[in-house]
Amino acid sequence: MMDLGALKLRLRAQERNFQILVILISAILITFIVAPILSIILKAFITEKGISLSNFSLFFSNSYYREAVYSTFLTALFTVFGTVAIGVPLAYIMVRYEFPLKRLFSILILVPMIMPPFVGAIGLYKILGINGAVNLILVNYLNILDKPINFLFGTIELFRLGPYDKFILPYGIVLINTIHLFPLVYLNCAASLANIDPSLEEQAENLGARGFYLFRTVTFPLMRPGLMAGAVLVFIWTFSDLGTALIVHYFKYLPVIVFFKLYEIRAGNPSPVSYVIGVLMIITSFVALYISRKYVSLKRYVMLFAGGRVIKKVLKPRGVKLALVYVGLILLSLIALSPHIGLTLLAFSDKWVFSILPEGYTLRHMNQVLMSSLPYMTNSILYSSVAAVIDIIIGGFVAYVVTRRLAVGGDLLDLVATLPIAVPGVIFGLGYWALFYKVPLLDPLRYTPIILTISYSMRRLPYTVRVSYAGMLQIDEALEEASINLGATRITTFRKITLPLLVMNLFAGGIMAFVNAMIEVSTTFLLVLTARSAPATWFLYFVAFADPRNGLNMASAIGLIFVIIVATALIVVQKILGSRMGTVFRL
Secondary structure, eight states: OOOHHHHHHHHHHHHHHHHHHHHHHHHHHIIIIIHHHHHHHHHHHEETTEEOSHHHHHHHTOHHHHHHHHHHHHHHHHHHHHHHHHHHHHHHHHHHBOOTTHHHHHHHTTGGGGSOHHHHHHHTHHHHSTTSHHHHIIIIISOOOSSOOOTTTOOEEEEEETTTEEEEEOHHHHHHHHHHHHHHHHHHHHHHHHTSOHHHHHHHHHTTOOHHHHIIIIIHHHHHHHHHHHHHHHHHHHHTOOHHHHHTTOOOSHHHHHHHHHHHHHTTOOOHHHHHHHHHHHHHHHHHHHHHHHHHHHTOOOOTTTTSOOOOOOBOOOHHHHHHHHHHHHHHHHHHHHHHHHHHHHHHEEEOSSSSSOSEEOSHHHHHHHHHTHHHHHHHHHHHHHHHHHHHHHHHHHHHHHHTTOSTTHHHHHHHHHGGGTSOHHHHHHHHHHHHTTOTTTOTTTOHHHHHHHHHHHHHHHHHHHHHHHHHTTSOHHHHHHHHHTTOOHHHHIIIIIHHHHHHHHHHHHHHHHHHHHTOOHHHHHHOOSGGGOOHHHHIIIIITTOTTTHHHHHHHHHHHHHHHHHHHHHHHHHHHGGGGGGGGOO
16 A cells, blocks of 8 residues: 555645646647737837837828728727617517517527628628618619618718818628627626616615616616626627628728738738737727726626515516517517528529519529538538637636636636637737748648637637536535545546536537637638638638629528528537526626
């Protein structure tokens, strides 16, 4: 039998090995998450003359770039306004009102979540385009308008500052992102509203508050933390959205400028403009995230009667109010479904010109896409599968270390691992070019599959971290302590005790990482150079959408495949996580 001294030495050695593993994982995260961000910042400020703001002076002296800054900020801001205008009243109706078919509407209004915005933009071509179904109905059938509205490609000049600075709003991008992102505001507001102590509103009613005054002075302030969380996610998403801007051909947009400036980096003559834009996007995302967290932390409302029995107030609208609820929900459901309807019809349409619906249907486009996209889909599956495995290993380990407080700086490790959910994908693509260009095995120019897989894994790591973290909180530490007390190592304990209990959470997080890597746009477009190593999203835009004859139909066909993949994944994850699915999207 091993004596006590030898046992202590063995445990110390194993603990030392475990800490080495923590350091190794930390080094990986710093190299592929923190370092690319820092490299952009350094390249923006460091010039041949040393640390300088000359790159920023050069950037802001150009009226084209200034207008791009204005347009990008305005687009993100107006998208927040649009999603809030829909999400807040929708949350109130769905949480406080009880009416027939409520369950059906609760499913329909979440349908936009199964489609990436850039894919939805394709689906809206024949619905909201110049010659789309809506314009045909308004102009030719109802005679409400004299000429069609340019819903998708239109811009409006809000105002000017001098002769050169124009504040232009590409309202097509605002419309598309509002349709796809309002569920983020709705879900966060609904969660806040559902947790409000009814006694707070009852006390206000006893003091005479009624109707909208009660909502404005009591209910809405209690919803603000959820509203702020959803609004920040919408703002960051829209601010960094590359795919939608490319689909609607609006190029005076910061992520698009970075995308088109990449040829200078590939030629060995990197433009400082890209790095300046990168710094602006980093600062904006971090400030938005900080304001959100700071605001939410200051607005922690607790139940006045925690632990007691609280009866939630449920309203049953009747008459005109019920009719208005149904009209609003039906209209919103049709809006939410419109991209999916357009995408499906386009994928199977044989001829669709100047008509509300296709004049014929065919499987030709779907068959053509299934054959031609096979190499690209294979690449996507390969990259995403490897990335998901990496995320499961690192995400599960990080969650284990953080929840069990096994390393100094565990909270910092958690922050770094979760950071990619708030950092634009454009930043990762640009940062990898800035940091790994001409680096053996990591150069995007020569080793695209490797760097693309790494970027996918880092971008989607927060999914496995958050889901694993939620699973770890449900595992009793006493089980692990008993194993260690009986002589098992930390790693053996994790493998034989913790891992079997955590496996379903890891599986759910892996699915989320896989499917979101499959539909990744920003880092894909920035890192992929040739068709040989390109994934399916690259094929969708640069091959299918670019086809001069059947571009819309082919892009819609592969977009429909993406929708089916995402929907299937979300259903599986929902079955596994249930009500804890919200932890996947927590910042």
